[in-house]
Amino acid sequence: MDTSLIAGVCRLFHTYVALGESWxxxxxxxxxxxxxxxxxxxxxPAHVPEVYHFDxxxxxxxxxxxxxxxxxxxxxxxAGIEYPLLAEHISEYMARTLSSxxxxxxxxxxxxxxxxxxxxxxxxxxxxxxxxxxxPYKVSQYNHWTSPYLDGDAEAVREDNTLKLxxxxxxxxxxxxxxxxxxxxLHTGSVMVTHDSTQVxxxxxxxxxxxxxxxxxxxxxLILAFFAQDGHADPQNDRKAYxxxxxxxxxxxxxxxxxxxxxxxxxxxxxxxxxxxxxIYNNPxxxxxVKQKYMKxxxxxxxGFGAAKMIRRIVGVAHVEDFxxxxxxxxxxxxxxxxxxxAKMLLKERRKFQGIxxxxxxxxxxxx
Amino acid sequence: MDTSLIAGVCRLFHTYVALGESWxxxxxxxxxxxxxxxxxxxxxPAHVPEVYHFDxxxxxxxxxxxxxxxxxxxxxxxAGIEYPLLAEHISEYMARTLSSxxxxxxxxxxxxxxxxxxxxxxxxxxxxxxxxxxxPYKVSQYNHWTSPYLDGDAEAVREDNTLKLxxxxxxxxxxxxxxxxxxxxLHTGSVMVTHDSTQVxxxxxxxxxxxxxxxxxxxxxLILAFFAQDGHADPQNDRKAYxxxxxxxxxxxxxxxxxxxxxxxxxxxxxxxxxxxxxIYNNPxxxxxVKQKYMKxxxxxxxGFGAAKMIRRIVGVAHVEDFxxxxxxxxxxxxxxxxxxxAKMLLKERRKFQGIxxxxxxxxxxxx
Numbered sequence: 001m002d003t004s005l006i007a008g009v010c011r012l013f014h015t016y017v018a019l020g021e022s023w024x025x026x027x028x029x030x031x032x033x034x035x036x037x038x039x040x041x042x043x044x045p046a047h048v049p050e051v052y053h054f055d056x057x058x059x060x061x062x063x064x065x066x067x068x069x070x071x072x073x074x075x076x077x078x079a080g081i082e083y084p085l086l087a088e089h090i091s092e093y094m095a096r097t098l099s100s101x102x103x104x105x106x107x108x109x110x111x112x113x114x115x116x117x118x119x120x121x122x123x124x125x126x127x128x129x130x131x132x133x134x135x136p137y138k139v140s141q142y143n144h145w146t147s148p149y150l151d152g153d154a155e156a157v158r159e160d161n162t163l164k165l166x167x168x169x170x171x172x173x174x175x176x177x178x179x180x181x182x183x184x185x186l187h188t189g190s191v192m193v194t195h196d197s198t199q200v201x202x203x204x205x206x207x208x209x210x211x212x213x214x215x216x217x218x219x220x221x222l223i224l225a226f227f228a229q230d231g232h233a234d235p236q237n238d239r240k241a242y243x244x245x246x247x248x249x250x251x252x253x254x255x256x257x258x259x260x261x262x263x264x265x266x267x268x269x270x271x272x273x274x275x276x277x278x279x280i281y282n283n284p285x286x287x288x289x290v291k292q293k294y295m296k297x298x299x300x301x302x303x304g305f306g307a308a309k310m311i312r313r314i315v316g317v318a319h320v321e322d323f324x325x326x327x328x329x330x331x332x333x334x335x336x337x338x339x340x341x342x343a344k345m346l347l348k349e350r351r352k353f354q355g356i357x358x359x360x361x362x363x364x365x366x367x368x
Numbered sequence: 369m370d371t372s373l374i375a376g377v378c379r380l381f382h383t384y385v386a387l388g389e390s391w392x393x394x395x396x397x398x399x400x401x402x403x404x405x406x407x408x409x410x411x412x413p414a415h416v417p418e419v420y421h422f423d424x425x426x427x428x429x430x431x432x433x434x435x436x437x438x439x440x441x442x443x444x445x446x447a448g449i450e451y452p453l454l455a456e457h458i459s460e461y462m463a464r465t466l467s468s469x470x471x472x473x474x475x476x477x478x479x480x481x482x483x484x485x486x487x488x489x490x491x492x493x494x495x496x497x498x499x500x501x502x503x504p505y506k507v508s509q510y511n512h513w514t515s516p517y518l519d520g521d522a523e524a525v526r527e528d529n530t531l532k533l534x535x536x537x538x539x540x541x542x543x544x545x546x547x548x549x550x551x552x553x554l555h556t557g558s559v560m561v562t563h564d565s566t567q568v569x570x571x572x573x574x575x576x577x578x579x580x581x582x583x584x585x586x587x588x589x590l591i592l593a594f595f596a597q598d599g600h601a602d603p604q605n606d607r608k609a610y611x612x613x614x615x616x617x618x619x620x621x622x623x624x625x626x627x628x629x630x631x632x633x634x635x636x637x638x639x640x641x642x643x644x645x646x647x648i649y650n651n652p653x654x655x656x657x658v659k660q661k662y663m664k665x666x667x668x669x670x671x672g673f674g675a676a677k678m679i680r681r682i683v684g685v686a687h688v689e690d691f692x693x694x695x696x697x698x699x700x701x702x703x704x705x706x707x708x709x710x711a712k713m714l715l716k717e718r719r720k721f722q723g724i725x726x727x728x729x730x731x732x733x734x735x736x
Contacts, residue, residue: 112490119484138647161654168644168658175643177544275543276536279506286529290536 007067008052013059013204025123027059029204032121034061036206039181044096047089047198066192066199073198074188077225078232078325080242087252089198090191090218095260098180098211099268115178115208124205125175128184132312133171137164142317149333153340154315162348170304170347178208186217187309188225189320212301215257220306220343222250224313224322226363227339231326247360254299254356262291300350303359307347314340342366375435376420381427381572393491395427397572400489402429404574407549412464415457415566434560434567441566442556445593446600446693448610455620457566458559458586463628466548466579467636479576483546486575493543493575496552500680501539505532510685517701521708522683530716538672538715546576554585555677556593557688580669583625588674588711590618592681592690594731595707599694615728622667622724630659668718671727675715682708710734 013030034054041048053062076083135142137158145154157163183190184205192199226246229239269287270278281287313320314336323339326332342363346353353359381398402422409416421430444451503510505526513522525531551558552573560567594614597607637655638646649655681688682704691707694700710731714721721727 112487112493116484116487119480119487122480125480134645134648138645138650161651161657164648164654165657165661168649169661171643176547178546179544275539277502277506280502280532281536282506283529286532289529289533293533293537 007065008062009065011061011063013061025127029121029124030054030059030061031056032118032124032206033202033204035117036181036183036203037061037063040093040097040183040200040203043100044093047093047200049199049201066201069194070192070197070199071194072189073191073193074221074225074321076193077188077222077246078228078322080229080232080237080239082242082245083193083195083198083249085196086193086198087249087256090200091253091256091260093198093200094186094215094218094257095264098182098214099261099264100180111208114181118181118207121205121207124184125207125209128205129171129175131317132308133167133174136312136316137167140317143315144317144319145315146323146329146333146336149330150315150336150340153337157311157315157340157344160344163344166304166347167308170308173210173301174213174305177210180208180211181206182209182211182214183217184209184213186214187221187320188218189221191218210301210305212298213305215254215298215302216305216307217309218306219250219253219302220309221313221320222246222253223306223342223363224310224320224339226250227335227342228320228322228326231323231328231332231335247363251356251360254302258295258299262295265291299355300353303346303350303353307343307350310339310343311347314343338366375433376430377433379429379431381429393495397489397492398422398427398429399424400486400492400574401570401572403485404549404551404571405429405431408461408465408551408568408571411468412461415461415568417567417569434569437562438560438565438567439562440557441559441561442589442593442689444561445556445590445614446596446690448597448600448605448607450610450613451561451563451566451617453564454561454566455617455624458568459621459624459628461566461568462554462583462586462625463632466550466582467629467632468548482549483576486549489573489575492552492573493577496573497539497543499685500676501535501542504680504684505535508685511683512685512687513683514691514697514701514704517698518683518704518708521705525679525683525708525712528712531712534672534715535676538676541578541669542581542673545578548576548579549574550577550579550582551585552577552581554582555589555688556586557589559586578669578673580666581673583622583666583670584673584675585677586674587618587621587670588677589681589688590614590621591674591710591731592678592688592707594618595703595710596688596690596694599691599696599700599703615731619724619728622670626663626667630663633659667723668721671714671718671721675711675718678707678711679715682711706734 011030013027013033015025015027031054034051037048037051041050049064049066051061051063054060055062073083073086131142134140139158143154145151183200183203184207185202186200190200190202192201226243229243229246233239265276269276269281276290281290312318314323323332323336326335345362346359353362379398381395381401383393383395399422402419405416405419409418417432417434419429419431422428423430441451441454499510502508507526511522513519551568551571552575553570554568558568558570560569594611597611597614601607633644637644637649644658649658680686682691691700691704694703713730714727721730
């Protein structure tokens with residue numbers, strides 16, 4: 001490639017992650033981000049910026065410059081901008097990246113090697129374990145919330161046995177289940193967008209983990225964006241239409257992901273994969289049953305992880321600008337409480353939801 | 369240690385595993401067996417033979433010689449010998465080895481490193497995937513059964529959609545879930561016994577996998593031994609009392625494992641582990657709920673994997689001497705069919721079983 005024609009940018013990794021100087025991190029995370037960008041870029045070039053150069057010693061990635069008007073999706077959601085292709089694009093990214101390492105397209109041999117390599121990204125996995133699955137459920141110096149308004153709500157999270165019982169299961173799955181090479185931090189701040197472009201960035205938390213963690217991160221952060229909208233309404237724009245667009249986007253994201261993921265499964269079912277051998281899964285009824293069971297479990301994992309990601313953004317260490325940018329603390333707390341209560345219900349009762357439409361209805365019920 | 373005082377034996381690994389020359393295997397499995405013997409021996413020295421020397425280049429393990437009257441447990445079960453301490457010993461081995469790598473006693477950092485290393489044992493994992501979770505459910509040159517008696521039964525296994533649906537879930541768990549450093553082949557041929565000694569050998573299939581695979585392998589093979597007893601009865605010994613002893617041993621194995629595993633959990637709950645932080649799981653009711661949920665899931669995994677291990681021993685490539693030593697083919701087939709039908713039911717309906725006592729009753733119902 002003729003680099004003189006390329007608009008490039010250098011991403012230089014420092015010792016500290018976004019959480020600040022209390023969280024020194026190995027620069028090795030640059031390596032895991034670089035190889036994940038390359039792997040995911042190979043699988044889904046349309047939605048992952050190209051890596052031109054990686055210098056491990058320098059912890060430096062030379063990659064495509066995402067030119068204006070690309071902005072961070074979260075900022076677009078706060079500004080009330082509709083992205084008509086977002087669901088189409090992000091579902092394409094998730095279906096391609098998550099399905100490829102599913103055993104129906106990849107040989108266990110190469111997968112096991114890759115799993116082994118990504119076990120090296122242990123520090124960032126441990127950070128996630130702490131800030132997502134542990135700190136919000138205990139007294140921690142790192143936790144904060146809109147006080148004093150949510151003091152009782154934060155305490156209620158720490159004292160909810162049923163909630164903590166379910167979180168234990170999700171944490172075990174996060175730590176133990178090497179299902180696919182996941183992005184590991186797929187919230188709306190890890191996606192850059194324009195009206196017709198969607199680019200997934202910052203996979204420094206990538207490892208072999210449960211697929212539902214990626215899908216849940218994205219869906220959960222859209223739900224957070226939804227509950228924050230009332231805080232961004234003004235006399236010129238009550239945000240009602242925009243809230244409807246967010247709900248449609250949540251609905252389309254899951255349904256398109258489901259459609260594309262299962263289509264890739266069908267496409268590869270006679271391929272080199274070993275999980276669902278055509279000689280065993282040899283009749284249409286069985287193939288349907290297997291897919292339905294698999295996607296139902298993935299859906300419930302998605303809701304569980306998505307809810308956990310919502311909770312940690314309200315009573316944990318790192319909050320989201322969707323809420324933080326609401327200046328009236330009392331009003332912000334009302335929005336956050338609605339999101340928190342919904343997330344607690346979703347995490348505890350996720351297995352009762354048959355499909356994404358049920359989730360949309362539940363959000364609407366909470367909100368009206 | 370003064371080696372002149374030690375009765376030792378050398379285990380030299382060849383290119384082929386028990387399945388014969390159709391299955392060439394890397395000698396590297398000697399390395400995984402050696403480090404697993406050392407690790408499990410460190411955790412449970414009473415029931416794992418000591419390794420004196422390992423030569424990786426030679427694929428040679430110098431280890432304790434298990435002197436007579438030690439014999440392979442499977443042969444003792446065929447001979448109708450009772451081992452009064454078997455359940456006590458094997459439950460101790462399983463509780464100590466499986467709990468130690470559970471996150472409540474081991475730091476994720478070291479666990480991740482170990483998981484990465486054992487990903488190298490990919491060939492033997494793939495062999496298990498094929499012979500346990502795939503071949504019995506499809507037409508395979510390797511499958512065989514007591515023909516023609518079980519021709520219809522073998523075909524029924526290959527055409528049972530519900531069974532294959534459940535096997536897919538177990539195979540995914542086997543491939544994806546790095547829960548503990550498991551033995552990987554804990555059937556009654558991997559245990560040597562005397563009246564008062566129980567020694568676990570041959571962990572060449574060891575890797576980070578689901579705990580239920582080990583517990584299930586042992587329990588499933590005891591159930592096979594039970595269903596084979598009628599084939600070993602003679603006018604002098606109808607084996608009725610011995611069948612009762614096997615059922616008592618199954619019952620005690622699970623109940624003692626449950627008791628010891630949860631006791632180790634309690635012992636380490638304030639320790640260095642990170643899965644169940646005492647600041648989160650901070651009240652007796654919650655601690656009980658978490659343990660009950662965890663052990664219930666482990667019990668159902670155990671029944672599922674145990675049933676899968678039974679099925680593969682009747683219609684798959686490698687059979688067990690318990691049945692093979694029954695010379696009358698028609699009579700052997702009757703015993704095998706009872707075991708196969710029970711295993712199919714157990715695999716499909718495992719979640720309905722509340723405890724091991726339900727399993728014992730179900731075995732007795734089938735049998736009378």
